[in-house]
Amino acid sequence: MGxxxxxxxxxxxAKAADVIEIKSLFRHPMETGYRVDxxxxxxxxxxxxxxxxxxxxxxxxxxxxxxxxxxxxxxxFYTVATRSGELLFSWTDDRGETVQLSxxxxxxx
Amino acid sequence: xITRRHFIAMLGSCFALLxxxxxxxxxxxxxxxxRALTGGAKATRDRVTxxxxxxxxxxxxxxxxxxxASPMSAQDYVKTIHLLAEKNPREQVASFHLGPRAGRAKVxxxxxxxxxxxxxxxxxxxxxxxxxxxxxVVVTIAACVDGG
Numbered sequence: 316m317g318x319x320x321x322x323x324x325x326x327x328x329a330k331a332a333d334v335i336e337i338k339s340l341f342r343h344p345m346e347t348g349y350r351v352d353x354x355x356x357x358x359x360x361x362x363x364x365x366x367x368x369x370x371x372x373x374x375x376x377x378x379x380x381x382x383x384x385x386x387x388x389x390x391x392f393y394t395v396a397t398r399s400g401e402l403l404f405s406w407t408d409d410r411g412e413t414v415q416l417s418x419x420x421x422x423x424x
Numbered sequence: 425x426i427t428r429r430h431f432i433a434m435l436g437s438c439f440a441l442l443x444x445x446x447x448x449x450x451x452x453x454x455x456x457x458x459r460a461l462t463g464g465a466k467a468t469r470d471r472v473t474x475x476x477x478x479x480x481x482x483x484x485x486x487x488x489x490x491x492x493a494s495p496m497s498a499q500d501y502v503k504t505i506h507l508l509a510e511k512n513p514r515e516q517v518a519s520f521h522l523g524p525r526a527g528r529a530k531v532x533x534x535x536x537x538x539x540x541x542x543x544x545x546x547x548x549x550x551x552x553x554x555x556x557x558x559x560x561v562v563v564t565i566a567a568c569v570d571g572g
Contacts, residue, residue: 334527347536347567349513375525378533383509383517385485385534392520395527 321416323404328421329396338391339366341406341414347382363388365407370420371400396422457508457515458546458556467546467554474545474557483537483567490520490545492529492555502529504548511541512567536567 325337341363348360360382368376376392388406399422407413458467475489492502501524507517520531537543540562547555 347513370525373525375523377521378531379519379521381514381517383507383512383514383536385536389532389534390520391532392522393526393528393530395525397525 321404321406321414323402323416323418325402325418325420327419328423330423331396331398333396334393335396335420336391336393337368337402338389339404340387340389341366342387343406343408345380345382345384345386345388349382361408361410363406363408365405366390367405367407368392368394369403369405370394371398396420398422455510455515457506457510458544461506461516461546461548462554465552465554467556469556469558471555472545472547472557474543474559476543476559476561478560479562479564480537481564483539483563483565485534486537486561486563487532488535488543489530489532490547490557492547494529494549496522496524496526496529498524499550501550502526502547503550505529505531506544506546506548507533507535508544508546509535509537509541510544511539512536513538537561537563538567539563 320342322340326335329335343363344361346358346361350358352358362382363380366378366380367374375394378390380388400420402418402420404416405413471493473491476486480486490505494500494502502522505520508515509517517535518533522529542558542560544556544558
């Protein structure tokens with residue numbers, strides 16, 4: 316088995332109203348569609364076009380990506396710890412494939 | 425290590441990118457994306473801090489951070505942060521959608537730059553106002569090369 320496709324780095328617990336940083340990394344070629352292979356054939360575009368984050372069922376963050384984002388897209392952002400729950404991270408590429416990862420956050424009073 | 429064969433392949437990829445009508449060729453004029461996103465509305469150079477290296481040794485992956493001065497309250501928050509690279513085949517690189525729950529309007533990612541150019545962070549607030557910042561980045565090895 317290879318390395319994980321999706322990785323999210325964030326604290327496991329936070330105090331209510333704390334602003335926490337979340338860093339995500341997704342293994343993907345982000346093939347631009349501009350390159351040609353050794354025999355001159357265009358390599359088809361293959362990019363992650365959408366990254367979304369739902370916290371307790373509510374969309375808190377989303378990114379529209381393009382071929383201008385580097386391979387293995389890294390995205391970091393912040394959110395306010397509101398209450399204990401699941402954060403659902405989703406990456407969708409232009410072939411319609413979606414990979415999801417869920418992380419739980421414990422929010423202390 | 426870059427072998428001679430790789431270097432020649434890189435050059436080939438670069439020239440291919442310059443040929444008009446090549447797959448995925450530029451469909452907008454430089455700066456066109458900003459006009460399209462603002463709908464022609466005025467954008468002010470303030471409140472936004474775009475951080476990038478002045479010299480990017482590798483255009484395939486350039487660390488980019490955007491921070492916006494905003495209280496991120498329910499009444500006053502950053503709605504969208506756009507990253508624009510005018511000399512890339514596609515100017516609009518990424519758009520980050522935030523809300524008051526972000527707490528802090530700061531995002532980071534790695535982008536590709538096809539040439540030395542000015543990169544723009546264009547920000548739309550929830551009140552519909554637009555703000556921006558720019559950075560000039562010199563790219564040593566452009567992202568059109570092979571070997572990503």
